[in-house]
Amino acid sequence: xxxxxxxxxxxxxxxxxxxxxxxxxxxxxxxxxxxxxxxxxxxxxxxxxxxxxxxxxxxxxxxxxxxxxxxxxxxxxxxxxxxxxxxxxxxxxxxxxxxxxxxxxxxxxxxxxxxxxxxxxxxxxxxxxxxxxxxxxxxxxxxxxxxxxxxxxxxxxxxxxxxxxxxxxxxxxxxxxxxxxxxxxxxxxxxxxxxxxxxxxxxxxxxxxxxxxxxxxxxxxxxxxxxxxxxxxxxxxxxxxxxxxxxxxxxxxxxxxxxxxxxxxxxxxxxxxxxxxxxxxxxxxxxxxxxxxxxxxxxxxxxxxxxxxxxxxxxxxxxxxxxxxxxxxxxxxxxxxxxxxxxxxxxxxxxxxxxxxxxxxxxxxxxxxxxxxxxxxxxxxxxxxxxxxxxxxxxxxxxxxxxxxxxxxxxxxxxxxxxxxxxxxxxxxxxxxxxxxxxxxxxxxxxxxxxxxxxxxxxxxxxxxxxxxxxxxxxxxxxxxxxxxxxxxx
Numbered sequence: 001x002x003x004x005x006x007x008x009x010x011x012x013x014x015x016x017x018x019x020x021x022x023x024x025x026x027x028x029x030x031x032x033x034x035x036x037x038x039x040x041x042x043x044x045x046x047x048x049x050x051x052x053x054x055x056x057x058x059x060x061x062x063x064x065x066x067x068x069x070x071x072x073x074x075x076x077x078x079x080x081x082x083x084x085x086x087x088x089x090x091x092x093x094x095x096x097x098x099x100x101x102x103x104x105x106x107x108x109x110x111x112x113x114x115x116x117x118x119x120x121x122x123x124x125x126x127x128x129x130x131x132x133x134x135x136x137x138x139x140x141x142x143x144x145x146x147x148x149x150x151x152x153x154x155x156x157x158x159x160x161x162x163x164x165x166x167x168x169x170x171x172x173x174x175x176x177x178x179x180x181x182x183x184x185x186x187x188x189x190x191x192x193x194x195x196x197x198x199x200x201x202x203x204x205x206x207x208x209x210x211x212x213x214x215x216x217x218x219x220x221x222x223x224x225x226x227x228x229x230x231x232x233x234x235x236x237x238x239x240x241x242x243x244x245x246x247x248x249x250x251x252x253x254x255x256x257x258x259x260x261x262x263x264x265x266x267x268x269x270x271x272x273x274x275x276x277x278x279x280x281x282x283x284x285x286x287x288x289x290x291x292x293x294x295x296x297x298x299x300x301x302x303x304x305x306x307x308x309x310x311x312x313x314x315x316x317x318x319x320x321x322x323x324x325x326x327x328x329x330x331x332x333x334x335x336x337x338x339x340x341x342x343x344x345x346x347x348x349x350x351x352x353x354x355x356x357x358x359x360x361x362x363x364x365x366x367x368x369x370x371x372x373x374x375x376x377x378x379x380x381x382x383x384x385x386x387x388x389x390x391x392x393x394x395x396x397x398x399x400x401x402x403x404x405x406x407x408x409x410x411x412x413x414x415x416x417x418x419x420x421x422x423x424x425x426x427x428x429x430x431x432x433x434x435x436x437x438x439x440x441x442x443x444x445x446x447x448x449x450x451x452x453x454x455x456x457x458x459x460x461x462x463x464x465x466x467x468x469x470x471x472x473x474x475x476x477x478x479x480x481x482x483x484x485x486x487x488x489x490x
Contacts, residue, residue: 025416025482028343028344028345029343029481029482031342031343031344032339032342032343032481032485033339033478033481033482034342035338035339035342036335036339036474036477036481037474038470038471038473038474039470040331040335040338040474041328041331041332041335041470041474041477042465042468042470044073044327044330044331044334044335045323045327045328045330045331045390045465045468046323046465046468048066048309048322048323048327048330049322049327049464051319052065053065053066054313054314054319055311055312055314055321055322056309056310056311056313056322056327057096057219057310057311057312057313057314058094058096058282058284058285058310058357058358058360058361058364059094059095059096059279059282059283059284060096060098060279060282062313062314063284063285063313063357064283067089067285067287067309067355067357068089070287070309070330070334070355071087071089071287073334073337074088074287074288074289074337074353075087075289077289077337077338077341078341079289079290079291079341079353080289080290080292080376081289082288082289082352082374082376088287088289089285089286090285090286090287090369090372090374091283091284091285092283092284092285092286092357092358092364092365092368092372093282093284094282094283094284094357094358094361095222095223095279095280095281096219096282096361097135097136097137097219097223097276097277097278098276098277098279098313098314098315099133099135099137099274099275099276099315099316100275100277100315100316101273101274101275101316102127102131102132102133102230102272102273102274102275102316103124103271103272103273104124104125104130104131104230104232104270104271104272104273105122105123105124105125105270105271105272106122106125106236106239106268106269106270107120107121107122107268107269107271108120108123108239108240109121109243109268120269123239125232125236127316127318128215128318128460128461129215129233130215130232130233130235130236131230131231131232131233131236132215132216132218132230132231133228133229133276133316134193134208134210134218134219134221134229134230135217135218135219135313136219136220136221136222136223136224136229137207137223137228137230137274138223138224138225138226138227138228138274138276138278139228139274139275139276140206140226140227140272140273140274141271141272141273141274142172142206142207142270142271143269143270143271144170144171144172144206144269144270145171145172145265145266145268145269146171146172146173146174146209146240146265146266146268146270147166147167147174147263147264147265147266148166148174148175148241148251148263148264148265148266149162149163149166149168149174149200149263150162150176150180150255150261150262150263151175151176151179151180151190151255152173152176152196152199152200152208153179153180153187153190153191153196153199154190154199154203155190157186158184158187160180160187160261161261162175162261162263163203163263164261164263165261166263166264166265167265168200168203168204169204169205170204171205171206172205172207172208172209172272173200173205173207173208173209174209174237174240174266175196175208175209175210175211176210176211176252176255177210177212180255180260181259188430191430191431192362193220193221193362194221194222194362196208197222197227197229200227201224201227205227206226206272207227207228207230207272208229208230209229209230209231209232209270210230210232211232211233211234211237211248212231212232213233213234214233214234215231215232215233216231216458216459216460217312217313217315217320217459217460218231218312218360218459219312219313219360219361220360220361220362221361221362223276223278228272228274230272234247234248234249240266240268241266243266243268244264244266284310284364284365285357285365286354286355286356286357286365286366286368286369287309287354287355288352288353288354288355288369288374289337289352289353290302290350290351290352290353290376291340291341291343291346291351292346292350293346293347293348293349293350293351293488294345294346294347294348295348295349298348298349299348299349300350300376300377300379301349301350301377301378301379301380301381302349302350302351302352302377302379302381303347303349303351303352303380303381303382303383303384303484303487303488304352304354304369304380304382304383304384304439304444305333305336305337305352305354305386305480305484306333306352306354306355306356306366306383306384306435307326307329307330307332307333307355307356307385307386307387307435308326308329308330308356308357308358308359308365308366308387308435309326309330309355309356309357309365310322310326310356310357310358310360310361310365311325311326311327311360312360312459318461319461320459320460320461320463321461321463321464322463323390323463323464323465323467323468324388324389324390324391324455324457324458324463324467324468325387325388325455325458325459326359326386326388326389327390328386328388328389328390328391328451328473329386329387329388329389329390330386331389331390331473332386332389332449332473332480333353333354333355334355335474335477336353336477336480336481336484337353339477339481340353340481340485343485347485347486347488347489348488348489348490349381349489350376350377350488351484352374354366354369356369359387359434363433363434363435363437363438365435366435366436366437366438366439369438370438370439370442371438380439380442380444381444381445381488382444382446382487382488383435383436383439383440383444383445383446384446384447384448384480385435385436385446385447385448385449386449386476386480387434387435387448387449387450388451388453388455389449389450389451389472389473389476390451390467390468390469390472390473391451391453391454391468391469391472392451392452392453392454392455392469392472393452393469393472394419394420394421394451394452394472395419395420395421395450395451395452395475395476395479396420396421396422396423396424396449396450396451396452397420397423397447397448397450398425398447398448399423399424399425399426399445399446399447400425400426400440400445400446400447401425401426401427405490406445406447406487407423409483409486409487410423410447410479410483411423412486413483414479416478416482417475417478417479417482418475419472419475419476419478419479420479421452426440426446426448434448436448447483449476449479449480451469451472451473451476
């Protein structure tokens with residue numbers, strides 16, 4: 001009986017895919033499709049990236065003001081508010097930190113020359129080019145030694161310990177982000193920033209210093225008292241590692257090759273000063289509205305169309321506008337909300353439009369939404385996610401595996417747009433997923449869209465409106481409008 005039902009559903013989906021491949025779409029989709037215009041998402045993106053919203057750090061007043069603006073747009077289009085009590089804004093706790101100042105200096109050992117000159121050479125690092133504080137750092141100033149600790153992982157249950165043979169107490173821990181073996185699921189929890197920071201703190205470290213290709217802003221963690229973490233560039237790290245005659249690139253390669261700890265102390269010392277303000281009572285908001293489904297039973301299920309509304313904020317005199325990441329994805333969600341609001345023939349399932357807070361802080365808003373599903377709905381059937389849709393000339397898409405008819409729906413919709421460059425299947429979400437991750441983990445069908453880039457200036461002040469392509473956002477919206485409507489209507 002189950003097999004017959006499954007085959008029936010597949011045949012229905014194949015039938016309407018063939019219909020979609022005709023020269024024209026169904027007439028009832030035309031009003032929505034016609035409303036999608038390139039300059040609309042471009043202007044939404046431009047608004048979100050304005051300096052007055054201060055980089056949209058969740059909890060900060062800049063984010064809240066931007067959320068109120070987006071809620072006003074949902075109201076203008078006649079979406080149903082997600083809550084009878086709070087309207088379009090769903091509030092949740094969101095502590096946050098603002099970093100006001102940061103300085104870092106390396107004190108590098110000199111080779112002995114028999115002279116009486118200083119035994120060290122001091123190098124001041126340049127903010128943004130050479131280093132950035134992690135944006136959940138506590139205030140503090142320390143001059144201390146350094147130990148290199150591989151991936152910064154202590155996992156005795158897996159027989160792996162980067163801290164074996166070194167003493168991090170009262171020192172800075174230099175390490176890479178990642179794990180010794182991505183195939184080992186047990187390492188996943190150790191790759192979370194929060195887990196790694198707390199592990200280092202428990203061993204007495206003053207802070208973790210990540211080695212990244214280039215520094216990038218990162219608010220994804222919790223303030224740990226008297227702990228001052230940072231990110232430095234590979235070029236800066238090479239100055240620290242010069243005493244060992246190795247580069248950061250080669251060191252990472254060795255860790256990946258041998259999959260064993262390669263930890264050691266350094267003779268270099270670091271002075272690091274941070275001035276920050278923490279706001280433990282911060283409040284975040286998901287912005288949400290919906291179009292009610294037409295089927296009396298299926299309307300209690302919903303298809304969520306979402307993307308994260310937040311970015312990294314303003315710190316150390318720098319604003320991180322987040323135009324591509326992720327004003328662009330939010331703009332696509334808003335364009336889809338307006339398109340669905342134009343339809344007289346609604347799909348069977350309700351369609352909920354959500355701009356999530358706190359993605360950059362660890363998927364806070366989407367996780368909260370999943371675990372506090374608003375009362376009009378009993379189940380999330382499917383989640384379409386939009387993250388970094390503003391740069392490039394095409395889109396790539398990943399989706400839940402083994403969902404009958406879903407790949408066909410996406411490909412049939414693209415017959416009318418021609419923007420889909422590649423599709424793939426989600427098998428796991430790890431620690432680097434976007435807002436689809438908590439939905440995927442709860443068993444909802446998920447579809448994630450990303451434009452094909454190159455996504456320049458990721459998490460940097462250069463992620464501005466000047467890098468955004470209006471047409472790519474509009475085309476992604478068209479593809480998603482056609483495919484999501486039919487999927488919600490199946």
